[in-house]
Amino acid sequence: MGEQRSLPVxxxxxxxxxxxxxxxxxxxxxxxxxxxxxxxxxFVDGSTALKSQRVxxxxxxxxxxxxxxxxxxxxxxxxxxxxxxYDDPDIVVVDKPSGVAAHPSPGWTGSxxxxxxxxxxxxxxxxxxxxxxxxxxxLDVGTSGLMVVAKSETAYSELKRAFKxxxxxxxxxxxxxxxLDPLAGTIDAPIDRHPTADHRFAVVANGRASITHYETLExxxxxxxxxxxxxxxxxxxxxxxxxxxxxxCVGDLTYGADPVLAGRLxxxxxxxxxxxxxxxxxxxxxxxxxRSDYPDDLRTSLALLxxxx
Numbered sequence: 001m002g003e004q005r006s007l008p009v010x011x012x013x014x015x016x017x018x019x020x021x022x023x024x025x026x027x028x029x030x031x032x033x034x035x036x037x038x039x040x041x042x043f044v045d046g047s048t049a050l051k052s053q054r055v056x057x058x059x060x061x062x063x064x065x066x067x068x069x070x071x072x073x074x075x076x077x078x079x080x081x082x083x084x085x086y087d088d089p090d091i092v093v094v095d096k097p098s099g100v101a102a103h104p105s106p107g108w109t110g111s112x113x114x115x116x117x118x119x120x121x122x123x124x125x126x127x128x129x130x131x132x133x134x135x136x137x138x139l140d141v142g143t144s145g146l147m148v149v150a151k152s153e154t155a156y157s158e159l160k161r162a163f164k165x166x167x168x169x170x171x172x173x174x175x176x177x178x179x180l181d182p183l184a185g186t187i188d189a190p191i192d193r194h195p196t197a198d199h200r201f202a203v204v205a206n207g208r209a210s211i212t213h214y215e216t217l218e219x220x221x222x223x224x225x226x227x228x229x230x231x232x233x234x235x236x237x238x239x240x241x242x243x244x245x246x247x248x249c250v251g252d253l254t255y256g257a258d259p260v261l262a263g264r265l266x267x268x269x270x271x272x273x274x275x276x277x278x279x280x281x282x283x284x285x286x287x288x289x290x291r292s293d294y295p296d297d298l299r300t301s302l303a304l305l306x307x308x309x
Contacts, residue, residue: 145274
């Protein structure tokens with residue numbers, strides 16, 4: 001451990017989960033804060049605590065800060081299927097295949113976008129945590145499609161601001177189980193970590209505001225092809241919101257999809273693809289837009305649905 005910090009909980013954080021409060025007060029990531037609490041490195045009014053407990057204004061926190069980071073590092077590699085669709089001195093836009101993470105993280109031993117870019121000779125921004133350099137937004141490992149990565153420090157700062165201010169237009173396509181009623185609508189439901197499953201998220205009363213817009217593009221006997229627009233960018237947002245409606249993404253076994261239907265459609269991951277990304281260029285200010293076609297596995301599943309499988 002590094003330094004020990006002692007500080008009160010501000011009134012403005014009353015009701016927050018302990019891991020969220022520690023993250024906001026220290027600058028640690030939410031995951032790092034949760035790990036620190038789990039290791040017994042956080043005391044609330046002199047007692048050890050659970051990461052999920054809610055804090056009260058005025059409670060006293062004693063935090064044993066972690067020492068210098070020795071976490072995941074970027075490993076340069078060549079990744080089959082990672083396609084660069086645009087590149088200039090400030091940004092690089094990639095079409096990410098399924099099975100590739102955005103950046104290294106504890107427990108992940110597979111390929112990453114930043115590792116693939118490094119292996120291909122691209123130099124990206126050094127802003128952000130060491131293992132997340134240049135990454136301004138993420139796609140889940142099992143989600144394919146478009147990602148933008150910052151190459152310059154200016155691009156990193158401006159893109160982070162654009163995402164925070166919701167000035168980036170992100171469009172996804174997914175196949176959801178069943179037929180949604182109504183065929184188009186908005187899901188406005190707060191999301192936070194699942195209360196019992198560490199690697200999942202859920203709609204919870206005191207979660208972060210999360211808004212998803214959907215529209216049905218085509219209906220099939222057992223599923224619906226949807227276009228999705230996001231106002232917010234919470235982890236697993238589309239997957240959590242559709243699961244909460246009892247219409248999970250086909251193939252998304254983590255969030256309740258039918259494994260039999262996934263098998264019939266030859267899916268080994270969720271049917272979810274980032275098809276369009278549009279924003280103002282962070283340096284020139286000019287509007288840019290990028291599109292991505294469905295990869296082979298998703299095209300195959302869609303064709304099987306159309307054939308009535």
